[in-house]
Amino acid sequence: MATIGSPPSKAWGGSADVSTAFAEQFGTTRPEGPAWLAAVRERAMASFQAAGFPTTKNEDWHFTNPSPIAEATFEPMRPPRGGLTTDHLTPWLFGETAWPRLVFVNGRFSPALSRVDVIDGITVMSLAVALREEPSLLERHLTRQADTEDPAQVFAAINTALMHDGAVIHVQKGVSAKAPIHLLFLSDADAAGGSSQPRVLIVAEPGSQATVIEQYAAVGGSRYLTNAVTEAWVGDGATLNHFRLQQEARDAFHVGTTVVRQERDSHFVSFSFATGADLSRINVYAGLHGPGCGATLNGLYMLGGSQHCDHQTRIVHFEPNCYSRELYKGVLDDASHGVFNGKVYVHPAAQKTDGKQTNNTLLLSERARIDTKPQLEIFADDVKCTHGATVGRIDETALFYMKSRGIPNNEARKLLTYAFAAEVLETIPIDALREGLERLTLERFTGTVNS
Amino acid sequence: MIQIHDLHASVGGKEILRGISLEIGPGQVHALMGPNGSGKSTLAQVLAGHPGYEVTSGTVTYRGKDLLEMEPEERAQAGVFLAFQYPVEIPGVSNAYFLRSAYNEIRKARGESEADPLEFLDIVEGRLKLVDLDDSMLNRSVNAGFSGGEKKRNEILQLAVLDPLLAILDETDSGLDIDALRTVADGVNKLRRKDNAFLVVTHYQRLLNYIVPDRVHVLVDGRIARSGGKELALELEERGYDWVTAEQGVGGQR
Numbered sequence: 284m285a286t287i288g289s290p291p292s293k294a295w296g297g298s299a300d301v302s303t304a305f306a307e308q309f310g311t312t313r314p315e316g317p318a319w320l321a322a323v324r325e326r327a328m329a330s331f332q333a334a335g336f337p338t339t340k341n342e343d344w345h346f347t348n349p350s351p352i353a354e355a356t357f358e359p360m361r362p363p364r365g366g367l368t369t370d371h372l373t374p375w376l377f378g379e380t381a382w383p384r385l386v387f388v389n390g391r392f393s394p395a396l397s398r399v400d401v402i403d404g405i406t407v408m409s410l411a412v413a414l415r416e417e418p419s420l421l422e423r424h425l426t427r428q429a430d431t432e433d434p435a436q437v438f439a440a441i442n443t444a445l446m447h448d449g450a451v452i453h454v455q456k457g458v459s460a461k462a463p464i465h466l467l468f469l470s471d472a473d474a475a476g477g478s479s480q481p482r483v484l485i486v487a488e489p490g491s492q493a494t495v496i497e498q499y500a501a502v503g504g505s506r507y508l509t510n511a512v513t514e515a516w517v518g519d520g521a522t523l524n525h526f527r528l529q530q531e532a533r534d535a536f537h538v539g540t541t542v543v544r545q546e547r548d549s550h551f552v553s554f555s556f557a558t559g560a561d562l563s564r565i566n567v568y569a570g571l572h573g574p575g576c577g578a579t580l581n582g583l584y585m586l587g588g589s590q591h592c593d594h595q596t597r598i599v600h601f602e603p604n605c606y607s608r609e610l611y612k613g614v615l616d617d618a619s620h621g622v623f624n625g626k627v628y629v630h631p632a633a634q635k636t637d638g639k640q641t642n643n644t645l646l647l648s649e650r651a652r653i654d655t656k657p658q659l660e661i662f663a664d665d666v667k668c669t670h671g672a673t674v675g676r677i678d679e680t681a682l683f684y685m686k687s688r689g690i691p692n693n694e695a696r697k698l699l700t701y702a703f704a705a706e707v708l709e710t711i712p713i714d715a716l717r718e719g720l721e722r723l724t725l726e727r728f729t730g731t732v733n734s
Numbered sequence: 735m736i737q738i739h740d741l742h743a744s745v746g747g748k749e750i751l752r753g754i755s756l757e758i759g760p761g762q763v764h765a766l767m768g769p770n771g772s773g774k775s776t777l778a779q780v781l782a783g784h785p786g787y788e789v790t791s792g793t794v795t796y797r798g799k800d801l802l803e804m805e806p807e808e809r810a811q812a813g814v815f816l817a818f819q820y821p822v823e824i825p826g827v828s829n830a831y832f833l834r835s836a837y838n839e840i841r842k843a844r845g846e847s848e849a850d851p852l853e854f855l856d857i858v859e860g861r862l863k864l865v866d867l868d869d870s871m872l873n874r875s876v877n878a879g880f881s882g883g884e885k886k887r888n889e890i891l892q893l894a895v896l897d898p899l900l901a902i903l904d905e906t907d908s909g910l911d912i913d914a915l916r917t918v919a920d921g922v923n924k925l926r927r928k929d930n931a932f933l934v935v936t937h938y939q940r941l942l943n944y945i946v947p948d949r950v951h952v953l954v955d956g957r958i959a960r961s962g963g964k965e966l967a968l969e970l971e972e973r974g975y976d977w978v979t980a981e982q983g984v985g986g987q988r
Contacts, residue, residue, distance in 0.1 A: 680822050685824070685832070686806040687783070687807075687809075687810055687815075688815075688896065689839040690807060690836055691807050694839075702827040706825050
């Protein structure tokens, strides 16, 4: 990791100097868009410049120092030279070539690699196209959820200021999507030294149901930054399943923020799978703005080497009779560092809130480290909320049990490690996705395939 | 099959086994009885190689080899099986995968070819009936959410699939109702052969109504206080353990 070279100038420690790369980019290659968006972009860039990058003095960044990203002064990501074919997508498709998919390479929409047939009642298009064809939808929803004023959220502000491409998914009232919609953000070798700012907007109208798989991966490793923002609006009685897979190149940086607003009786199910990148920070924020909502936030992070991955989740109960469930599990090997910072806020009006939050981490090495901070802030008096965190090593009793059946020590350890991770993967209802992630996980620990 | 000679073992510096000698031959069923805390389960765990127990002296020879020198997995691969008193739950590992891994490791150790999932399924299907378990259990995690009876039957299923030469049943009867007890005992009886042996550890005599032992040993305070034929079990049932401990003068303080 690089050291901080710029003098601490701002009162809270922000470093304005290193923010100039993004500011210059904003000044010289300002993205196109309608007037309302231009104004939003101006404000976002201004708040980023005022705040600079956060330091570990900022409570939300206490365990993650973003200065390696700040120091790297990324250029806008170079367009791919081409040459990627659908064959290159195979590892990322879970064997499901028929799912509608939008593919982006180095932050740019690739129509040739994408596959979007007309789906009744569902609009799936690139952000650039949506800005032309769906201006009123975008004006209603785009940039409405992500906070760009908070100094802890400068990465969302940078994305808002600089976003140029991404995906827009609009599910009409009462429509149920039959297949998951797959958004695949690939970076290739030409991504080196560049940053992309993917933006996703999902609008699930009342009574609709949809599943979105948002995947970040690399073809050929290099050092680049993906700074993604996803906003979702889940209308009355709608259900959104959102699977987020961070499988970036091992040298890469990844910052991702998902912000969801839930209306009455809606359900949001989120899964964050993170195995990639050198340094990553993933925020998942759900606001339950109507009564009768359910939010489920699950995740699995598996790190090795010197990888660092920080999950920050926030579930805000504004209204009564809602539930939230959260299970994040981590497997940390070598000198990797995991962070889990989960907050559940229960506002005074949110009576009968039923909340459960759990973070379990398995440490495979003496040098691995987890900082876990499950937090409950409850301002209502009639609620049922629990939270807990465990950090442990392989269960010796189970290990002996397996060995007593003839399974060698190393195999038993790997199988138990897989089993620890598999508990949370089992919550994924899409067979192809669950099996694909289970296979990845099993191969990671055993080098064999389960069946 | 196995010769145990003057075996001493302790846990956390406290001696639990205080000189056990016992020999079991092929085709035999031995019952090991005794009051709570007498060391029955400790002996079972020591034979399986539990790392929590320290063998301080004595020898255990299994089929001509020094059992105590072997790792737990090597013992299993050589045909030793312990049916646990408290079977361990392993959420996330299916029974099918667990059993097939164990089965294939043991096959590998014997120099036999491994079974693929389909071949293995054939083998398991036949064994499931033996213990009256449904094949839906194969896709469930090992013992996770199983009732007490299901866990014990799963132990016997594993025994049936892995086909050991020396099976140690550690209080397999505890917590079983009479129907489950009969199922488990019938399963074990069907697995008895001329070339395998059983050591049945139990607190109560009732299991021995169904699994009839050749020899019965009474363990008191870490030593075998008395050995006899199957009628010894009935005598214990009638008179309790106190008369053995009094007779031996080893005291019933434990």
